[in-house]
Amino acid sequence: MTAWWRNAAIYQVYVRSFADGNGDGVGDLIGVRDRLPYLAELGVDAIWLTPFYTSPMADFGYDVADYRDVDPLFGTLADAKALIDEAHGHGLRVIVDVVPNHTSSAHPWFRQALRGERRDRYIFRDRPNDWESIFGGPAWTQVEDGQWYLHLFDPSQPDLNWENDEVRGEFESILRFWLDLGVDGFRVDVAHGMVKPAGLPDIGRGNQARMVGREPVPFFDNDGVHEIHRAWRRVLDSYPGERIGVAEAWAPTPERLAMYVRPDELHQAFNFHYLFAPWDAAELRAVIDSSLATASSVGAPTTWVLSNHDVKRHVTRYGSTARARAAALLTLALPGSAYLYNGEELGLPEVLDLPEELCQDPQRLRDPDSGRDGCRVPMPWTRDGGWDDPWLPIPAAWAELSVQAQQGVPGSTLELYRRALRLRRALHAELAADPGADPERLVWHDSPEGTLVFSRGAFVCTVNLTGTSVDFGVEGELLITSDVPGAADSAAWWKVKCLP
Helix, strand or coil: CCCHHHCCEEEEECHHHHCCCCCCCCCCHHHHHHCHHHHHHHCCCEEEECCCEECCCCCCCCCCCEEEEECCCCCCHHHHHHHHHHHHHCCCEEEEEECCCECCCCCHHHHHHHCCCCHHHECEECCCCCCECCCCCECEEECCCCCEEECCCCCCCCEECCCCHHHHHHHHHHHHHHHHHCCCEEEECCCCCCCCCCCCCCCCCCCHHHHCCCCCCCCCCCCCHHHHHHHHHHHHHCCCCCCEEEECCCCCCHHHHHHHHCCCCCCEECCHHHHCCCCCHHHHHHHHHHHHHHHHCCCCCCEEECCCCCCCCHHHHHCCHHHHHHHHHHHHHCCCEEEEECCHHHCCCCCCCCCHHHCCCHHHHCCHHHCCHHHCCCCCCCCCCCCCCCCCCCCHHHHHHCHHHHCCCCCCHHHHHHHHHHHHHHHHHHHHHCCCCCCCCCEECCCCCCEEEEEECCEEEEEECCCCCCCCCCCCEEEEECCCCCCCCEEEEEECCCCC
């Protein structure tokens, strides 16, 4: 039997923007719990919850002050337990974030460090090097007694020292706490970042954040992180039910990324090379081939993602709803695991005109255009939004993109996703039941320039990435299409006996 996570569709819930259960304008765990039937009907296999732990919210919860409790903004520990249990009752697995690279400056450990005690849990130095924060500015802040501490993100997020055995032991304990509560796995934030190189060498150039994921940088993707992930894999494997680890790892090459998902490390790693590929047939095919080859070289499934809480929504990146719908069918047709970001099933675009005074993302310090507020606007459940005074305003133009407006409407993006997810599940079941089939094999077929055609068994996906219609000549049962089959910027799925 195929491990559930190898082909799972996993839905990212950005908790503060998904659903508001208590009417305060901020999404919470009660709101997520209320919407579990929606998620089950959508057809996903698991949900990934962004951080809901106790936090000052300087970086929207990725600055954790207590890893074993729920921030009152989002509910209580009892709410978390009820959500996990009810999700399981709906057939949904639950993945939660763990943030191991840094804590909040409000964490008891860091408060102790500021008093000059136990600074070895963090990275303090008498002199800073030239490293820059991902959020802009220097990666070092000076404290009252003259020493400097490292923070690769916001100054309120001091980096932990993973050479310290107490840090390692504490995080294994945190994993066990949530596994005992019933979670099915962890998305590991900055999984590439915990271990720093000896001597903390200078880089010697600026704009370092733009190097991440494109070329090696000394503060990320050091080989020592893999020892940590192997230790965590042993913890995960000690629990029943195939609990998983998912790496948010930025690596300069697919080969480096594959190291995070070797058989004794984490189960999946986000495929950012695919996410940032342009709307171009040749480039997408190259990324798909490279991703499949490098993941299979270590026996891991590939993951596919189009949007998340850190990047502009793909409707806006690709430039049209038509392309976004086609990209969804392309993504869901590929072998491996697919991640969906809340609201993409509605075809939501990036909100580009938020009032300046409402934008709160600390990453905007680096560059106002890099701010992530626009992809975090709350989900529109009804034509009037369905929120009381949401923490970010929901555009009036989203009324016809709301769940209420799209639910049950043939041809809507929501119904496109629902049907595609049902068909995808049936395809995987069919491939798994065929002893002669390889569920993770993809075969490319000749097709006109600017298009893609591939098959998996009798299943065929055709994608037209050009601006004009194309006749693919496919004969068979049309399963689903994002537009008229073969139309410009469209994709379709077919069941065929043979290809032309």
